[in-house]
Amino acid sequence: MKDERLEQLLKQALTPEIDEKDLRIKRKSEHSSMNHKITKNRTFKHRRHIPAAVAVAALLIASSVTVFAAWQYLSARDVASANADEQLASQFEQNNWLSEYETQHCWDYDITLLGVVSGNEISEHLSKDDQGNVEGDRTYIAVAIAYADGKPMPDVQSDDFDRTQFFVSPYIRGFNPEKYNAYTLSGGVTCFVSGGIQYRLVETDNVEYFADCGIYVGVSDGDMYNNQAYIYDTDTGDILRNETYQGVNALFHLSVDTAKADSVKAAGIIAGINDSEPNSESLWTLSEADRWINSLTAKNINGKAEPVETSRKTVTTDEFIRSEYGDLSAENGVAEKDAVLKEYFPNGAGMSEIMEKHATTMDDAWVETYTLNGDGTITYLKYVPR
Numbered sequence: 001m002k003d004e005r006l007e008q009l010l011k012q013a014l015t016p017e018i019d020e021k022d023l024r025i026k027r028k029s030e031h032s033s034m035n036h037k038i039t040k041n042r043t044f045k046h047r048r049h050i051p052a053a054v055a056v057a058a059l060l061i062a063s064s065v066t067v068f069a070a071w072q073y074l075s076a077r078d079v080a081s082a083n084a085d086e087q088l089a090s091q092f093e094q095n096n097w098l099s100e101y102e103t104q105h106c107w108d109y110d111i112t113l114l115g116v117v118s119g120n121e122i123s124e125h126l127s128k129d130d131q132g133n134v135e136g137d138r139t140y141i142a143v144a145i146a147y148a149d150g151k152p153m154p155d156v157q158s159d160d161f162d163r164t165q166f167f168v169s170p171y172i173r174g175f176n177p178e179k180y181n182a183y184t185l186s187g188g189v190t191c192f193v194s195g196g197i198q199y200r201l202v203e204t205d206n207v208e209y210f211a212d213c214g215i216y217v218g219v220s221d222g223d224m225y226n227n228q229a230y231i232y233d234t235d236t237g238d239i240l241r242n243e244t245y246q247g248v249n250a251l252f253h254l255s256v257d258t259a260k261a262d263s264v265k266a267a268g269i270i271a272g273i274n275d276s277e278p279n280s281e282s283l284w285t286l287s288e289a290d291r292w293i294n295s296l297t298a299k300n301i302n303g304k305a306e307p308v309e310t311s312r313k314t315v316t317t318d319e320f321i322r323s324e325y326g327d328l329s330a331e332n333g334v335a336e337k338d339a340v341l342k343e344y345f346p347n348g349a350g351m352s353e354i355m356e357k358h359a360t361t362m363d364d365a366w367v368e369t370y371t372l373n374g375d376g377t378i379t380y381l382k383y384v385p386r
Contacts, residue, residue: 044182072197073101076115076142078200082293083190088140090153095119103149104250109330111219111250114142114199118208118260133188137265141217143168152196157361161193165223166248168200170207170232173214174237175270181225184273193289195265205269212261213237214253221248241259291357292385296367298351305367305383313380320370321376345372 074082076096080089080283097116104111121136125361145166154160155359168189170268182189185204192199207215216239220229229249241251296304321340344352349372356368362385371379 005019012094016358018164030052034036038231064300072195073112073114073144073146074194074199076308077184079114079142079201080118080140080201082194083125083201084291085124087118088125090141091117097256099183102252103197104252106219106248106250107246108148110146110148111246111248112146113217113250113252114144116141116217118350120206123203135205138203139167139170139205139207141170141200141202143200143217143219144204145200145219146196150196153193153198156191157191165221166198166219166222167199167222167226168202168217170224171216171239171251172205172210173216173239175210175213176232176234177218177230177239178225178227180270182272182278183224184317185269186382192288206265208256208260209262209266209269211256212258213258215267217254219248223365249340288363289365289385292365293357293359293361293367296355296357296383298353298369299367299384301351301367305386306367306386308382308384311368311380314373314377315380316377341372344370347373349374 003024024267030285049220076092077089080092092115096115098113103112117169118137118139118374119137119299122142123136123138126136126138145153153166154204167182169177169187170185171177172180182202182204185207187202187204189200201227214237218230218239220226226247226249229245229247230251231242232238233240239251241249243246246380317337321337324340344354352372354370358367366382366384368382371381374381
């Protein structure tokens, strides 16, 4: 990139300061058993700064790269659909950076890159920054992880899942991956297991703006960047697999149209990372129950769920508001009531898109819906999986 500001940021990236206490920071892991009111979207985005360090282990691994027959895997489109994101699914189908899947064998695992797409507001589930502002300009990466011997990967609700974590991240040539990775690129990830194969859908800031630098996708063991798995060449800016590392360190080189590069936006991303403070990161893991509740809308719920008639209850609007929000203020009660009704029922009578959803397993999954009736009353009704 020719931009002087970006050249300055590149120099900073090549000679980062190392703060040992920051190198010990661990990401907070949050499983997705949910019991709270949510709208159709949910946010899993935080920003975190991890300063760079170079430490390479001398261990042994045999690794190979193959173009893999992908019939046994879900497609990137399928992975997005499983996350109740048909808009993103369509993007993977039409604009996938990959012409074919690539599988790398690392230790006991086959790691397959299924798809990469970038764009502004190409997902139905947009992330927010720490101030609550929507940031739609994102890169999405779909990856499959399988045991090489064919045994099933542990389900996300099992104890074994917690003991075997993976970190999926884009990396940029010329920028130290210890510092510039999915954490600091405002990353989020959802994960689920289907057919014994683990699927991860990662989102980060839009790395397409670095197209003229060179872009990689890495998959390594652990729940944060593993500085033993890769080698960063500070002279050339190249990022390499540590061929002597005994573990998972897949590294995919992406073919990107350099015309997509934008030095101004790239410099802004780097500046945001350099100016940010350490923060926690969240991992969302999707079980079958999670995917079921995330797929429900007011339009499709009757096809995907069945009502529990014993839960049906009809109340006045005042009773509904007191139940959900408590007593309204004496001074502004009318305005507050109107605001609540507009939030829940912006289109008037009918079922609200706001639902109370609970899911740990399919056996205990349920959603509670709210429907505004023609006479102004509101009906509560729970649904369970069909």
